[in-house]
Amino acid sequence: MFDALSTRLQSVFASLRREGRLTPELVETALKEIRLALLEADVNVKVVKAFIDRVRDRALDEEVLKSLSPSQHVVKAVRDELLALFGETKGGLVPGNRSPRVVLMLGLQGSGKTTTSGKLGAWLAKQGKHPLLVSTDVRRPAAIAQLAVLGEKASLPVFDPAGNLDPVSRAAGALVEARSKGFDTLIVDTAGRLHIDDELMKELAAIKAAVQPSDLLYVADSMTGQDAVRSAGEFHGQIGVTGVVLTKLDGDARGGAALSVVSVVGVPIAFVGSGERMEDIELFHPDRIVSRLLGMGDVLSLIEKAEQVIDQDDAADLEDKLRRNAFTLEDFAKQLKMVKRLGPLENILGMIPGMGQMKDAAAQKPDEKQLGRVEAIISSMTAQERRNHTLINGSRRKRIASGSGTSVEDVNRLLKQFVEMQRVMRMMGQGGLPAMARGGMKMPPMSAGGAGLPGRKRKKGGPWGLIKSR
């Protein structure tokens, strides 16, 4: 989710690094890019402003300007300030073992409360707990039925006093039920409501008073924008929130609004939801996200490594080809060699920005053996074939397969992947980040080299020449 943001930041730092000496002008340029990256990731405008000011103060410090590695200082300032934004909170429910523990779900319409209620129940059951669910959403058509279906699906008991359409008494009744039947957790789903709907906010307060929850989970859509801080803040101010559940993280939203809620409203993210299935819920680990967001240490070392092993002329040449849309199998092979020189692929993949999006493709992560096979296939081609893959017809495929000790299917697969890669590269050459993100997801197993295509001559293009700033 934060991939795009980290990619942007990384490109900024890379260009900072290249300049060596830090000047106030350079700092401003970098800050501008950082501001843009954060805003495009939906980080709240006010948060961005404060953030930029703090980083600027630290970066323009006399000592920093005079130091030997000023850009490192800026990197550090950004890292520290981002960490400060996230806080050092832990995910999950609040500590304590009152029984029954009451969890109240709240939030705007459509944020995912009902689905999350079901998921949380399933998650707790897996920890050996005995949760009871109740819906108090008497407003949205079929909301009560929805929770009942989810409960059935996850084999969770749902308290549903038929005919009772009073939200407060439904919740209170469920608590009595939980106590008398020995459930250790009660999850109370509520109707989605706007923070400015006074009547419904009062209803929520009444539900809260009736069940005295220890956990008040504000369910927020990760696609949400600038208003998130405000709505979350209102819920927190009027009702109280102990944690945020960030839903729909299986999408490609950058999630900067979440960052902002944590920092402005001051509540931690407790869980994240990453799919529509009952098991798609996870504890939130801020440190994990931060290190992924920051991934800077890793990326910097990757850049250093890359600069050592990559022939600069080759790099420029490749980039030029990319631009002219003349990327051939020959170049592909060259690229693979570079990638191999970088070290074990597993490590490299983790270091490349944007590769985090390949989660789906994790099963088909490229392995060294595969790379070897690809190299063998390409080296069994004639020079002409390498330059123009469209020449490679059926009989040529057979020849190449037997020449490289692979099968025709292997050759077919490689060619298909190569064509796909050409397409991706074309998009990258033109489109910048979104294209890269999309391409990253569809990238074939052996295309690790694609993201690693060097081209450091392009200004502001990042060390990999693929990070285009808009």
Added chain:
Amino acid sequence: MGLFDRLKQGLSRTTQTLVSRFGDLVRRADDAADGALDTDTAESLEEMLIAADVGVAASRVVVDAVRHGGAGGLRDRVKRELLRMFEVAAAAHPPVTGPSPRVVLVVGVNGVGKTTTLGKLAATLKASGHAPMVCAADTFRAAAVEQLEIWAHRAGVEIVRAAHGADPASVVFDAITSGRAKGCDPILVDTAGRLHTRVNLMHELEKMRRVAGRAMAGAPHEVLLVLDATVGQNGLVQAREFLGVAGVTGIVLTKLDGTAKGGIAVAIAHDLKLPIRYVGIGEGIDDLIPFDPAAYVDALFEAA
């Protein structure tokens, strides 16, 4: 209450903060002899637009269009620029009239308000003398069919439904066939919420389109993408993806009764030339109104 007033009422809370800030800006800019914006004012204007989720790129377009002065005060210039964007988008996708029945697919990510919009839309159309039919093609989410059934009942319209887990495309086919036989028009299809990143689900949408076209040439005639007004910059990505796969022809902007401004619609109009067709301003059956760009822009910048 006129449409304009209702929209204004819906937007009133959101505008208050916006208005006072915009008021200051306008004063500052209009005080300048040539109406040109100094850097600070331009920056504040940009920030204000970003705070409304318009996004950096589209905000810059607006700011650049007005920063060098021009006819009228700053308020008018900004309004004019926004209106121009909406006009261009509207011209790119005029509403479909000819075919009968008109088949309308309602699509979007999870929880944005598709089913509710469909219910409201059916009611509005019924009230204006049409005989709409709704089709429950969300066979995936728990109780989604039941939810639409309740709306169909409220609106007093026909519904075609299938069992939970049925192939959504075949439900669409059935609805079109049965809608034609019964003389229903339009046929409004509710689809399951899906993230634009889920390749399989996006393919499913493609298939629904194809099958609709098989049931009736030219169908679906309109594809409405529902966007939640609270959505951030991801809204633009959603619009781009759904446009590519499902051939979106217009946007429905829901939940404008909250404090979010739905500014991403400006970016979408500018970038993708997709017009807003309707706006949702509440959960009631008549809380859907046709989008009126002038009213939207006016209400956004109307002095309190």
